[in-house]
Structures are given as C-alpha cells and as structure tokens.
Amino acid sequence: xxxxxxxxxxxxxxxxxxxxxxxxxxxxxxxxxxxxxxxxxxxxxxxxxxxxxxxxxxxxxxxxxxxxxxxxxxxxxxxxxxxxxxxxxxxxxxxxxxxxxxxxxxxxxxxxxxxxxxxxxxxxxxxxxxxxxxxxxxxxxxxxxxxxxxxxxxxxxx
Numbered sequence: 001x002x003x004x005x006x007x008x009x010x011x012x013x014x015x016x017x018x019x020x021x022x023x024x025x026x027x028x029x030x031x032x033x034x035x036x037x038x039x040x041x042x043x044x045x046x047x048x049x050x051x052x053x054x055x056x057x058x059x060x061x062x063x064x065x066x067x068x069x070x071x072x073x074x075x076x077x078x079x080x081x082x083x084x085x086x087x088x089x090x091x092x093x094x095x096x097x098x099x100x101x102x103x104x105x106x107x108x109x110x111x112x113x114x115x116x117x118x119x120x121x122x123x124x125x126x127x128x129x130x131x132x133x134x135x136x137x138x139x140x141x142x143x144x145x146x147x148x149x150x151x152x153x154x155x156x157x158x
Contacts, residue, residue, distance in 0.1 A: 010104045011133065017100040018137060018146060025093065026072040033136040035143035038062065041120055043082065045090035047098035048112040053105055054151040055132070059094040061144035063118060066090055068141040087116040097146065 015032055022028045043066040045059045061069070063082050070089035071078040079085065091114035098111050134147040 011135070013104060014101070014133070014135060014146065014148075015137075018097065018135070021093065021096050021100060022137075022139065025096065026069055028072065028139045028141060030137045030139040030144075033138035033143055035136045035138060035145075037134070037136075037145055039120065041118065043086065043090055043116065043118045045094035045114055045116045047094050047114045049098070049105060049109045050112070051106070051109040053109050056149050056151075057094060057098045057101055058147040058149070059090065059097060059144065060147065062142060065142045065144060066118075069093060082118045090114075090116045101148070 019030050022030045037060065041063060042060050043063050046056050048054075048056045063086075064080075066082065066086050066089070067079050070076065070086045073089045073092065074085060076085065094116075095111070095114045098114075102109060102111065132148045132150050134145060136143060136145050138144075
C-alpha cells in the first residue's frame with residue numbers, strides 16, 4: 001500500500017528549494033506567481049519517484065524559456081530550437097529539483113532518470129496521476145511551473 005502524502009505543509013520549503021536551484025544553477029531570481037499553466041506548447045521535464053511513495057515532479061515552461069535555461073546552464077548561445085541540449089538541461093534541472101524534494105518524501109523513495117517532452121500540456125499523461133501540488137513561479141525569463149503528482153494506489157486484488 002502506498003504512503004499518503006500531504007505536501008501543502010511543505011509548500012514554503014518547495015518554493016525555497018526552487019529559488020535556490022534556479023539562483024545557483026541559472027543565476028535567476030525566481031518568485032512565486034499565480035500564472036495559470038498555458039494551453040500553448042510547453043516543455044515538460046519529469047523525474048519519477050518509486051518506493052513507499054510513487055509520484056513525479058514536473059518542471060514546465062514554454063520552449064523559448066527552456067532555451068534560455070539551457071543557455072544559462074551550459075554557457076551556450078541561446079538556441080531557438082528544442083534540441084538535445086535543451087533536453088539535457090531541462091532534465092538536469094528537474095533532476096536536481098527532484099533530489100531536493102527527497103528529504104520531505106517518505107524514507108526509501110528512489111528517483112528515476114529524467115524524461116523531457118515538448119508539446120501541449122494535455123498531451124502528457126501520467127497514468128493514475130493525481131496532482132498534489134502545482135506551484136507557479138516567475139523570473140526574468142518568464143513563468144514556469146513545478147507540479148508534483150502522486151500515482152494512485154494499485155487497485156485492490158480480487
């Protein structure tokens with residue numbers, strides 16, 4: 001049986017994790033925002049958790065912003081294309097964010113390799129997902145979102 005998780009009490013910690021990661025890795029000051037997740041094309045980077053709690057953390061932003069993050073992280077000129085460098089950079093950022101979340105998750109939770117996709121928010125499906133917390137941020141590059149989803153428990157065996 002999966003452990004239930006209430007992250008609302010850790011919301012301030014999660015904001016602080018994100019602020020630290022974006023400042024140290026990208027030189028970006030970020031702040032909480034109330035921007036809604038857009039219905040236009042976005043880049044979504046995810047890492048998944050397995051063990052006593054199953055879920056994922058998603059980092060979502062528009063493609064231009066993902067290119068900006070990549071340029072800052074890798075010290076490269078800003079690209080205008082969603083390419084392997086963007087995939088690598090977004091994967092690295094979400095991996096670090098996921099690692100920062102592990103201390104507030106149940107002991108024994110393991111982290112997967114990151115995955116990165118571009119498309120419309122509704123095109124990404126995580127089977128059995130139940131959003132637990134979505135936090136919006138803003139920075140000079142634009143808005144971005146961190147979403148933590150829990151995977152529903154396995155159905156009871158007959």
